[in-house]
Every structure is written in structure tokens, then in C-alpha cells.
Amino acid sequence: MSQDAEKLIIFDTTLRDGEQSPGISLDATEKLEIAEQLARLNVDYIEAGFPVSSQGDFEAVSLIASRIQGPVIAALSRTHLSDVDRCWEALKHAQQARIHVFISTSPVHMENMLKMNEAQVLSETRSGVARAKEHTNDVEFSPQDATRTPLDFMIEVLQAAVDSGANTLNVPDTVGYGIPWDFGALIAYVRKNVSGDYVISTHCHNDLGLATANSLAGVAAGARQVEVCVNGLGERAGNAALEEVVMALKIRGDQFPGIYSQVKTEEIARTSRLVSRLTGYPLQYNKAVVGRNAFTHESGIHQHGVLKDRSTYEIIDAESVGQKGSQIVLGKHSGRHAFADTLSKMGITIVGDALNAAFARFKELADRKLDITEADLEAIVAEELGTVATDVYSLEELHVSGGTVGTPIAKVVLSSENGKVEASSEGNGMIDAAGKAIQLATGTKANLIGFSVSSVTGGVDAIGDVVVQLESDGIKVSGKGISTDVVEASARAYLNAVNRLARANARKATTPEVGP
Ligand SMILES: CC(=O)SCCNC(=O)CCNC(=O)[C@H](O)C(C)(C)COP(=O)(O)OP(=O)(O)OC[C@H]1O[C@@H](n2cnc3c(N)ncnc32)[C@H](O)[C@@H]1OP(=O)(O)O
Numbered sequence: 001m002s003q004d005a006e007k008l009i010i011f012d013t014t015l016r017d018g019e020q021s022p023g024i025s026l027d028a029t030e031k032l033e034i035a036e037q038l039a040r041l042n043v044d045y046i047e048a049g050f051p052v053s054s055q056g057d058f059e060a061v062s063l064i065a066s067r068i069q070g071p072v073i074a075a076l077s078r079t080h081l082s083d084v085d086r087c088w089e090a091l092k093h094a095q096q097a098r099i100h101v102f103i104s105t106s107p108v109h110m111e112n113m114l115k116m117n118e119a120q121v122l123s124e125t126r127s128g129v130a131r132a133k134e135h136t137n138d139v140e141f142s143p144q145d146a147t148r149t150p151l152d153f154m155i156e157v158l159q160a161a162v163d164s165g166a167n168t169l170n171v172p173d174t175v176g177y178g179i180p181w182d183f184g185a186l187i188a189y190v191r192k193n194v195s196g197d198y199v200i201s202t203h204c205h206n207d208l209g210l211a212t213a214n215s216l217a218g219v220a221a222g223a224r225q226v227e228v229c230v231n232g233l234g235e236r237a238g239n240a241a242l243e244e245v246v247m248a249l250k251i252r253g254d255q256f257p258g259i260y261s262q263v264k265t266e267e268i269a270r271t272s273r274l275v276s277r278l279t280g281y282p283l284q285y286n287k288a289v290v291g292r293n294a295f296t297h298e299s300g301i302h303q304h305g306v307l308k309d310r311s312t313y314e315i316i317d318a319e320s321v322g323q324k325g326s327q328i329v330l331g332k333h334s335g336r337h338a339f340a341d342t343l344s345k346m347g348i349t350i351v352g353d354a355l356n357a358a359f360a361r362f363k364e365l366a367d368r369k370l371d372i373t374e375a376d377l378e379a380i381v382a383e384e385l386g387t388v389a390t391d392v393y394s395l396e397e398l399h400v401s402g403g404t405v406g407t408p409i410a411k412v413v414l415s416s417e418n419g420k421v422e423a424s425s426e427g428n429g430m431i432d433a434a435g436k437a438i439q440l441a442t443g444t445k446a447n448l449i450g451f452s453v454s455s456v457t458g459g460v461d462a463i464g465d466v467v468v469q470l471e472s473d474g475i476k477v478s479g480k481g482i483s484t485d486v487v488e489a490s491a492r493a494y495l496n497a498v499n500r501l502a503r504a505n506a507r508k509a510t511t512p513e514v515g516p
């Protein structure tokens with residue numbers, strides 16, 4: 001048996017098994033967009049679909065096969081000769097193509113679904129694989145429901161597949177029945193008992209939450225291909241998640257000596273976001289590697305550690321998977337170190353008794369309020385320091401014009417304690433023009449680092465809630481604005497952030513430190 005001793009082949013099946021998740025239906029253009037990103041991620045194989053299943057899937061596989069460079073393009077086929085031929089018809093323009101033939105081998109599937117006996121399944125295996133081999137040298141075979149198949153019969157079928165031309169033997173845990181040590185033992189058993197030249201692959205489902213663990217046990221036992229899906233998508237509870245298997249291999253290389261994948265891990269977060277957006281499947285907050293909480297810390301002891309050195313509570317460098325660095329979120333479990341650090345990022349430095357008093361107020365509030373905003377923190381500090389935060393500027397008038405032709409223009413009139421100021425600006429859109437006019441009128445120099453809009457209410461007269469984030473000289477502030485007109489809400493949010501920046505700068509200039 002020859003196996004690549006080092007490289008673990010990453011066979012991505014997001015576009016085939018992942019798409020079998022209830023409620024997902026990707027059209028050819030969406031599949032192509034994901035395939036392009038999978039190529040950037042540098043997976044070895046993209047299983048693009050199941051061509052016989054529909055004309056749409058046939059066309060999607062053909063499109064991906066003719067456009068994607070780099071990864072080998074694979075597609076699934078039953079053992080029917082007409083399925084195999086149809087599969088090849090879709091794949092034939094690929095630079096390199098694999099046909100993946102499967103048939104069930106467990107008694108429960110054979111008796112109830114296929115209505116075939118062992119001899120018939122063996123014969124189907126031979127004919128399907130042999131037909132695939134007439135089209136391409138790269139043929140994978142899967143005995144579906146392998147983990148509930150009697151060992152002797154599974155070995156007989158796998159041997160028949162190799163003898164008929166299969167060079168990858170995939171061992172699917174179709175119903176997520178495996179437990180890591182017995183799944184590992186199964187892979188070792190196949191390796192020992194099937195002779196020939198082939199690579200062993202795993203395809204693990206997550207019904208017991210063990211898909212990643214089982215895949216890794218398979219690798220430890222000799223598998224050199226893993227079938228995975230981005231974000232762990234797939235039938236029912238999903239498949240082994242690409243990001244989990246790849247990062248486990250990377251972070252715990254000590255457990256897999258000499259084995260590596262070629263995945264560009266920095267592309268993981270972008271791939272995950274794209275798949276989530278196009279499939280409409282949201283990511284659970286605490287999803288390993290790609291969830292929004294994967295590098296976020298709310299509790300004081302952890303925050304203290306991470307502020308000193310992120311490795312105290314993080315085993316993965318967020319940037320190595322394309323995520324922003326460690327995030328500190330203030331909440332009821334936070335401590336003084338994180339509280340002071342957050343204030344200092346807002347340009348507020350307080351120490352000693354003032355810090356203790358403000359921290360006590362913050363804890364009281366955090367017990368009652370889930371989302372502690374910068375405005376809350378500002379108010380707490382202002383009260384403790386006996387200063388009341390007042391806005392330097394307020395919006396008097398906003399005039400905008402724009403459309404599909406002509407350059408968008410905005411004019412703002414603001415009032416301040418020194419009287420009215422006004423300015424006009426062009427922009428890349430009306431919102432951009434309004435932001436630029438505000439910068440001009442207030443003499444602010446800041447970079448826009450975040451912009452988000454959501455609706456507070458539903459319907460055509462929904463209220464838009466805009467949050468703008470600005471950065472200037474290392475100080476980051478955010479501003480909020482609400483209106484039924486999204487341009488006005490944006491201008492208000494922008495001005496709110498500019499007012500915060502003005503206050504932060506004033507504090508910096510006059511009272512750099514308060515306290516003993
Ligand atoms: C574990 C997995 O993920 S396997 C892949 C599962 N993915 C899918 O099923 C998605 C795509 N599937 C489809 O679009 C449809 O099921 C089709 C087009 C493949 C088949 O549709 P239909 O012809 O209407 O059959 P239906 O889906 O109702 O039943 C499956 C048939 O395939 C047979 N079959 C199932 N697996 C195999 C196999 N590997 N090889 C040969 N025949 C098989 C069944 O015995 C049944 O045959 P029958 O119609 O003669 O009774």
C-alpha cells in the first residue's frame with residue numbers, strides 16, 4: 001500500500017454533503033463563488049456536487065470543473081452506469097477530475113433501501129468503479145454506512161473496489177455512530193486487511209458531536225484524506241468541520257508527527273463567512289475557530305491574562321485563521337484590568353480611588369444590563385469625576401442630493417457653543433458625503449473603521465439604527481444614530497462619534513491622569 005506519508009489530503013465536500021443540509025440550495029453562481037474561495041483556501045479536492053441529482057447541480061459541477069484551477073474537482077455518483085457517465089459528463093472539462101462512487105454496505109441499508117443482497121452489492125461496486133475508471137484514473141469508492149457494516153463484508157467490498165480500479169477508499173461514518181477509538185481501530189483494520197495501492201479517507205458525521213474527533217482518530221490510524229465541510233455543514237448534525245480538523249492538526253502537530261495540510265489557514269474565517277452568507281446558515285457564537293466568541297474574553301481573570309499575554313487563554317493565534325485578534329468584552333464577569341484598559345482605549349485614564357469607584361458603578365450596571373456601551377462607560381466616569389459629558393456639536397440641518405447620475409453632495413449645518421458652522425462635500429454616496437461634510441465642519445481628522453446599519457423596527461417605515469466607528473491618533477470611538485431615513489441616521493451616528501472624539505481629545509489634553 002502506498003500512502004503519502006506526510007500530506008493529509010483535504011477533501012472539501014461543502015458543495016455536496018454540505019449542501020445536503022436541510023434548507024440549503026445553492027445555484028451554480030453561488031457554488032462557483034464558494035469553489036473559488038475554496039481554491040484560495042488551498043484545499044486539495046472540491047466535491048462540487050452530485051450531477052445526476054438535478055440539471056442545476058449538473059450545470060454547477062460543469063461550471064466549477066471548467067473554471068476552477070488548483071484543486072481537483074470531484075463529484076458523487078451511485079453505482080448505476082448511467083449515473084457514473086453523467087458524473088463524468090459534468091466533470092470532463094476539469095484539469096483533474098475524480099469520480100466518487102458509493103453504495104451502501106450495512107444490512108439495514110441493503111435490506112431496507114437497496115433491496116440487494118451482498119453478492120449484488122459486490123457486483124454493483126465492481127461495475128460502478130470499473131466504469132468510473134474508464135473515464136478517469138482518480139476514482140474514490142465509499143461503502144456507505146461503513147460503521148454499521150460487518151467487518152468481513154466491508155473488507156470484501158473495499159477489496160473489490162481496489163481491484164476494480166479505486167485508488168481512494170473512503171470509510172464513511174454515515175450516521176455518526178463511531179467513537180474515536182473504535183473508528184480509529186476500523187481504519188487500522190482496513191489498512192491491514194485490504195491489499196493494493198490506495199489512500200484511506202474518513203467521512204465522519206456529527207450525530208454524537210464526534211465528527212472531528214473521529215476524523216482525527218482516523219488520521220492517527222493511517223487515513224491520509226479527510227472529508228470535511230466548512231462550518232461543519234452537512235446532513236442532519238453535519239460533517240467534520242474543515243476548520244476544526246485543519247487547526248487540530250496544526251496546533252497539535254505533536255499528536256500527528258510529520259502530517260500536515262496545505263490549507264492556507266489565514267483564509268479560514270473569510271471562507272466561513274462566505275459559506276454562512278450564501279447558505280443562510282448562521283454560525284453559532286461559540287463555534288470553534290470561526291465563531292464570533294472564539295477569541296473573545298468576558299471574564300476578568302481571563303481578560304487580565306490575555307491583556308498580559310494572549311497565550312494565557314488562547315491556543316490559536318486569531319490572525320492565523322483570519323480572525324481579528326483577541327477581543328475584550330466588558331460584562332458582569334469582567335475585572336479592573338479590562339475595565340481600565342477599555343477606558344484607556346477610549347482616551348480615559350483613571351487610577352486609584354477614582355478607578356475603584358467607577359469600577360464599582362460599572363459592576364452594579366453590568367448586573368442589570370447585558371450590553372455595556374461606550375456611552376454607559378462615559379456616563380459612569382463623568383459622574384465619578386464630577387464632569388458631565390456634553391456634546392460639542394449638534395445637527396441643525398442636513399441637505400443631501402444624489403441618485404444614479406451625478407455626484408452625491410451633502411451640506412450640514414451644526415451648532416456649537418461658538419455659533420453655527422457649516423460645510424458641504426461630495427462623496428462616494430450620500431452617506432459618505434454627509435460624513436465628509438461633518439469632518440470639514442468640525443475640523444475632525446479621523447478614519448472610518450466601522451459602519452453598520454440595522455433596523456430597529458420592521459416594515460417600510462422601519463427605523464434604521466446606524467453605528468459608526470472612528471479612529472484618530474490611536475483613539476477609537478463609536479457613535480450611534482437613529483432615524484427613519486438611513487442617511488440622516490448615518491449623519492447623526494457620525495456626529496455622535498465626532499463629539500465623543502472631541503471629548504476624548506479634550507480629556508487627553510487637560511487631565512491625562514486622575515487619582516493618587
Ligand atoms: C450519505 C449520502 O450523503 S448519499 C448522497 C445523498 N444525496 C442525495 O440523495 C442528494 C441527491 N439525490 C437525488 O437527487 C435523488 O435521490 C436521485 C436523483 C439521486 C435519485 O432519485 P430517485 O430516482 O427519485 O430515487 P430516490 O431518491 O427516491 O431513491 C433512491 C434510489 O437510489 C437507489 N440507490 C441509493 N443509493 C444507491 C447507490 N449508491 N447505488 C445504486 N443505487 C442506489 C435506491 O435503492 C433507490 O432505488 P429505487 O428508486 O430503484 O428504489
Ligand SMILES: CC(C)C(=O)C(=O)O
Nearest residue numbers: 102142144172174203
Ligand atoms: C457518499 C458518502 C461518502 C456519504 O456522504 C456518507 O456516507 O455520509
